[in-house]
Amino acid sequence: GAGVSQSPRYKVAKRGQDVALRCDPISGHVSLFWYQQALGQGPEFLTYFQNEAQLDKSGLPSDRFFAERPEGSVSTLKIQRTQQEDSAVYLCASVESGPIVNEQFFGPGTRLTVL
Amino acid sequence: LAKTTQPISMDSYEGQEVNITCSHNNIATNDYITWYQQFPSQGPRFIIQGYKTKVTNEVASLFIPADRKSSTLSLPRVSLSDTAVYYCLVDGAGGFKTIFGAGTRLFVKA
Numbered sequence: 001g002a003g004v005s006q007s008p009r010y011k012v013a014k015r016g017q018d019v020a021l022r023c024d025p026i027s028g029h030v031s032l033f034w035y036q037q038a039l040g041q042g043p044e045f046l047t048y049f050q051n052e053a054q055l056d057k058s059g060l061p062s063d064r065f066f067a068e069r070p071e072g073s074v075s076t077l078k079i080q081r082t083q084q085e086d087s088a089v090y091l092c093a094s095v096e097s098g099p100i101v102n103e104q105f106f107g108p109g110t111r112l113t114v115l
Numbered sequence: 116l117a118k119t120t121q122p123i124s125m126d127s128y129e130g131q132e133v134n135i136t137c138s139h140n141n142i143a144t145n146d147y148i149t150w151y152q153q154f155p156s157q158g159p160r161f162i163i164q165g166y167k168t169k170v171t172n173e174v175a176s177l178f179i180p181a182d183r184k185s186s187t188l189s190l191p192r193v194s195l196s197d198t199a200v201y202y203c204l205v206d207g208a209g210g211f212k213t214i215f216g217a218g219t220r221l222f223v224k225a
Contacts, residue, residue, distance in 0.1 A: 004158070033213065035215075041217060042200075042202055042215035042216050042217050042218050043159065043215045044215070045212050045213050045214065045215075048212070056212055058212060059212065091158050091159075092158075093158065093159075103149075103161040103164070104151075104159075104161065104213070105161075106157075106158025106159050106160065107158055108156070108157055108158055109156075109157075109158055
């Protein structure tokens with residue numbers, strides 16, 4: 001594709017619901033990042049994949065957050081039992097090769113609102 | 116991971132040159148300095164990256180002094196469409212975690 005795509009663009013969930021956010025990286029990009037961006041703040045790192053391997057998940061705020069990239073392309077960020085503090089924009093970025101000296105290509109984000 | 120410090124906000128007028136300075140006192144030898152731009156309701160977009168001295172592309176210039184403890188992003192002749200948040204990042208070998216910080220909100224006025 002032309003760029004990184006994310007779906008849905010907007011998601012409203014009731015507190016306690018589970019949500020799944022999808023990221024389609026640029027074809028052939030090896031690395032994939034997930035970020036959480038609260039209103040007025042910079043993106044905060046959540047997790048990193050190199051192909052299908054999740055090499056860093058230190059930024060996931062709790063065990064309610066889970067990410068996967070089973071075939072090394074599309075990735076899904078799942079949030080279980082959503083809480084109001086999970087309301088944010090979730091950004092996905094992909095990189096052509098390794099993370100060193102990288103140019104990250106970002107998707108438009110999914111805006112999650114938890115009521 | 117090296118921490119970065121940037122001004123919270125800056126104002127400018129169309130046609131002026133804008134310089135945004137970022138401090139990164141604890142930068143490591145193998146760290147690169149990268150700048151991103153973010154418009155509302157969009158993901159960040161890569162602007163420029165450098166290791167030392169000066170780097171220039173069609174969008175901006177990046178000045179890095181010899182001690183590499185700071186860097187300056189220079190935007191020539193800004194327009195209203197340059198109103199955005201600009202992030203300075205320091206990253207390199209040894210880790211995958213990318214730290215954006217709060218960024219600098221640039222507001223360009225007519």
